[in-house]
Amino acid sequence: MNALPLASRAPALAAWLDEHAEAIDADQDLAAQILPQLGRAQLLRIGVPVNLGGSDGTTVDAIDAIAGVAAHSLAAAFVFWGQRTFIEYLLHSPNEGLRTRWLPSLLSGELAGATGLSNAMKYLSSLESLQMNATPLGDTDGIRQWTLNGSLPWITNLRREGFLAAAAFDHSDGAPPSIFALPHDATGLTRSDDLDLIALRSSNTAALRLDGAVLDSSWQITDDARNFLVRVRPAFLGLQCGMSIGLARRALAAVEASSAAAREAVADEAAYLTNELDVLSQRLFDGVQHGTFLATPAALFEVRIALAALVDAAVRLEVQTTGGRGYLRGQSGSARRTREAAFVPIVTPSIVQLKNQLAQHRQTKAA
Structure with missing residues (x-):
């Protein structure tokens, strides 16, 4: 698909991110502003049906929108990914009341x-057990x-002004x-408190703890959870890949x-990487659009790696x-992008976890 630059899609947001990208990465002062900026730019509605309040399009369009934001700020794209992925959960949820109440x-x-x-997601791939437990209380009315x-030790987009966490x-x-909001x-x-990250510090990343919280089926x-996770995994990882793109x-x-x-000195390398990125x-x-990653998650893992x-x-x-x-402050975004790139391999599921999963897949296939 032809990528639409953020400056064309949402010029005010692109300008805001360019002005504040360094501060968003290095400090927490602008953490409260990122999500409203994405909302005003109408980016959160991409890939959501019109009858549900969206602007239509597909999940692929949402991936490309995240890529557009990531080109200006990976921290903002990380927030975008968390928000849009949660929206995807509600789109797939059979709980119509939950979707109607909170989607707007x-x-x-x-x-x-x-x-x-x-x-x-790691539980789905048999990488670890679930860290949360639900005990039934019976029915009330x-x-x-x-x-x-x-x-949960690490969740992004836990905005202090209000959030739902899956x-x-x-x-x-x-x-x-099961899965709760x-x-x-x-x-x-x-x-x-926000985790003391070395970058992406305005992403509202923190830990959550539940001690005797009581929620009902609403x-x-x-x-x-297992079948639901299988259905949403292509979007979960696909939207995440938008940050890398x-x-x-x-x-x-x-x-x-x-x-x-x-440019001349690195022309061959640049041409190779540009082609490989395409x-x-x-x-x-293609895999997300046509649903092929549902049956072949290993192919999606390979793309992410x-x-x-x-x-x-x-x-x-x-x-x-x-x-x-690039080594002088304020002269380029090279240093920030180097810090941002260091995060890409460790965002869950990490590259090490995916490589281990692929190795297990190959062993099983060989057997």
Whole structure:
């Protein structure tokens, strides 16, 4: 697909991000402003049906929108990913009441949506057990209730002004794992201080703990976590890959904007990376659009791994062509993009986890 630059799609947002990208990455002062900015630019509605308050389009269009933001600020794109992924959960949820009640404020950017399902995605791949537990309390006026306990050490977009966080729970009575939307003001829910990240510091990333919180079925995204996770995994990872695509595009654009001598010195490498980015992006878009990643998640893992390697190579090439200017504060975004690129391999599921999963897949296939 032809990427639409953010400056064309949302010029006011692009200008705001360019002005504040360094502060968004290095400080927490602008954390409250990112989501409303995305909302005003109407980006959160992309890929959501019109009858649900969206602007129509597909998940691929949403991936490309995240890529557009990532080209200006990976921290803002990280927030965008968390919000848009939570919106995707509600689009797939059978809980129509939950969707009707909360989707409008999520699409406008008034309320934050946090995807706390990284642990659950690792659980789906048999990488770790679920860290949250639900104990049934019985019915009240015909409505089922549970006591919820557990903790999640790392969730993005836990905006202090208000959030819903998705989390998967084992059930003590042997029922299948389910997924709840956790409201920020639930009794027994505690948000930690923001984690002391080395970058992306305005992303409202913190830990959550539940001690005896009580929620009923109106907050349940699904009562069948495993099948739900299989359905949403392509969007979860596909939207996440948008961050890599946008960062790589911006680094390669910086290489193209360098001096003629620098461009000539790395011309072959730049051409190879540009072509590889186009190939991987199209493979991602096709797999998400046509649903092939549902049956072949390993193919999606391979794209995610390859994009992470490409981002690393593109940013290193930018450092080479920028030279000493990139080592001076305020002279370029090279240093920030280097910090941003360091995050790409560790965002859950991490590259190490995906490589281990692919190795297990190959062993199983060989057997």
